[in-house]
Amino acid sequence: MKILLLPLLLASLVAAAPTRDADTETWWRIAVALSDDGMEGRDTGSAGYDRAAALVAQRLAAAGVRPAGDGGGWFQTVPLEELAVRDAAIAVDGRPLDFLQDITVTPESVGAPLDLPIAYRGYCASDALGDVRGKLVICHGSRREGMPAPAQRTAALVRAGAAAVAVIADPGFTVEPPRWPFAYARSVWIAGETRPQPSLPSFALNADALGAMLAGSGRDASALIADGASGRALPSFDAPGRFTARFTLARRTYSSKNVIGLFPGTDPALADQPIVLTAHLDGYGYGRAVDGDRLYNGTLDDAAYVALIVHMIERRHGHGFRRPLLVAAVTGEEKGLLGSKWLVAHRPATAPHFAADINLDQLRPIFPLELLTVHGLDDSSLGADARAIAATLGFAVQNDPEPERNLLRRSDHWNFMQAGVPAVNFVFGFRPGTQSERIYRQWYRTGYHRPQDDPQQPIDWTAAADFNRFYYALVERVADADAPPAWRETSPLRPR
Template identity: 60%
Template sequence: MKFRIALTATAALLLGTAADARKDAPTDADTRAWWAITGELSGDAMAGRDTGSPGYDRAAALVAAKFAAAGLKPAGEGGWYQQVPMHEIAVRRSTIAVGNRPLRLLYDLALSPSEAMPTTIDAGLVYRGYCGADAIGDVRGKLVICHGTHRDGLPSGAAREAAVRKGGGVGMLTIADPGFAVEPPRWPYAYSRSVTLADAKLDTDPFVRMTLNAASLATLIGPARRDAAALIAKGSAGRPLPNFYLADRFHATFTLARRRIQSANVLGMLPGTDPALAGQAIVLSAHLDGYGHGEPVNGDGLYNGTLDDAAYVALLIREAQRLQGRGLRRPILFAAFTGEEKGLLGARWFVAHPTSPKPRIAADINLDQLRPIFPLKLLTVHALDTTTLGDDVRAVAEARGIAVQRDPEPERNLLRRADHWPFLQAGIPATAFVFGYKPGTKSEAIYRQWYKTGYHKPQDDLDQLIDWQAAADFNGFFYALVARVAGQDATPRMVAAVE
């Protein structure tokens, strides 16, 4: 958080609602307290809380201290922490070119390094449009350029890769589709680093997967007769695309660094008041980790992660403070998970290795993907019809004048991108939320603009635009939902299989 970027006139107009709300501080005491904790967790002193970093450890110690002050009991492994062992692979240096035209890692292309990836690549290039099975042909030894469409009726990412592998390709350069307006590509990438759980199966697959900036296709094609801009426009519109070979070869060398790291989940228990329900803990979760330091955007290289997700670890702390000295019928397990941004690692580890002594986990209510930047009138609810938690959400939301909906954009795969997912995979009822909007409204415009300028960028910091009333409305909804789920007679249960 170094300074604020100047808004264009169009962006300022789109963000008008949130801008008006941001002029004043929160008016109610609860929201002020919540935002003060958010400031502690996402200020520059925490250095963005990257998994396994000293900044993350400082944030974890702060959360543990606040859990203790709120009267929670340590629920980790002999204390507040559950250490999660991990393995990291990072690209330290790279040289990339097509012919004599250089490319920059993080700006022109991105990759998540793997244990088995080649550190030297020298391969021919072919363009195969959407990379459908009927378009690939013989691509043995080639890197295949594919337009990464999300459109129904065109090949999915898995189908593209299967076709390239069958044709003998050594890897893919997938064009990040600028026509995917619901979640537009973000450049530059923060860094080129992969983190896995230490006990994960060793990756022995040398297949290369890289993401290509659409604006860099012209560099790959070079002085050839093909019009890169026209290809991108056609691909974004779902129109037919050609197949062709590129004249120049792709050359790259990567220097990788490997290390073992560990990072802690922070876990605190509020015992229940009803002995008959002592074996039905409700997990309240949010992820403490962020991106940390990364490639600068507009001169700022510190990814503070204020709304993603420091603000909602702060909300866990506020709930613990509110419940201090009274509790609810069921036990509440407060969980600040690590490694979410690296693949839900802390939540996966916890579900596979629940801490002891442990009540049976009855449900998880996860806080992530929340953007209080426009009025809260509609909530998108993950797994709305999968568990009985959906009925609880409907009842609480209706009482507060909030409509609910299923995910209107399943192509974004948000259900599987946050820490509730490992619980659902294990058959544990779980839910989570996204601020919803009606198509064509100012709220949608604000949301889309935030995904262009804030999501996984340094601009997700304490100076961004907040709708304080929306923040207070969601926080009140969350408090009421927890009270209902933890206090009612009925135990949460699954009612449908997760897909």
């Protein structure tokens, strides 16, 4: 197993944490088994993913869950297509840029080699573009109010005749700063779907590489980055270099599996109201090395919470709730919420109607659980259920305090909500300026979608146990209630 390289900030918090209790120990053993190096990071459709899926199915079967996948088996096959960059050579005046560290690309946006002059145009508002015909245009990707949104920026560039765009990943977006390197450059979608084609070859640029792009221009790249990160006015100018890029692309068609099972209910009158429990089984697999480690185990994202669903059912010793539970360890979340999208569109014959979805993702038990962010808190009765359970356990709940991160739409519950199914998802919250916030921010810089998200990372075992108890109680409350979960009339997401 690998040596942990997360900063001492995390370790200092949990060094004095108590040892885990028996229930937490059992849960964690399952999490470790699913994110062990032998699972190879559970990349969508990989042999390691299939081994993890088989382990989940085996444990569910032993716990009294019945298979509910294709043909009455455990697995629901999701057909996929992929376009990946297998090799890239990118340079400015022959000086190479480090692909995935300095720059990356949207695979479907490129094909033929590029040889282009370079234009820097600040935030790339339409009135700042000037003559960019046939040029690679560098733009700051600011998320500040009043700045061009990505679609506006692209439309303006296309109208102005730009040949390609490189968007600087904004280091000023401190609530979730850009992370380099990228693991790889792949696009994955459900086979047969029509994919919108990008209007321009589209690159993401590491702010640290701007100097290489502007070499010879006489401009101070660090000052431009600082001004762009702060939303200050930026100049427009052309750089003297030429940008060249060539790619080797690989397209393939394959499949990956959702693990689907039905834990029968005890009340025949509620048999058509299954509560769906989702967590994504897939991870990143192997990718670009970070600190010499290229295996992205994905322990907290999201093996630990597939493990929690499995363990919660094992604790029942075969005794169901009033409503049935549809257990779904879904694939392809990291590639675009693909497994849950397929599940919502291809519901099992044994559970064609979904009463609600309780999703587990984005959970980081690395500091005390005093505040829990609930996505969907005010959208359905599930939010009131979560609030009531949290109150009994001594912590508070809140709406997402950082909606600009768009976390509501970044995990599998979103596909259920889009289909009219009440759903919730959870994130460990923090009070601004606290040690918990510092630990949370640090993990997003050094652990999120990194090889360092592995079984050896520091965990606050009390916080982990607190959330697990919350989850057990929430599932019981929802599955045993007299009435099924319902949308609130005030929710903008409720079916119209």
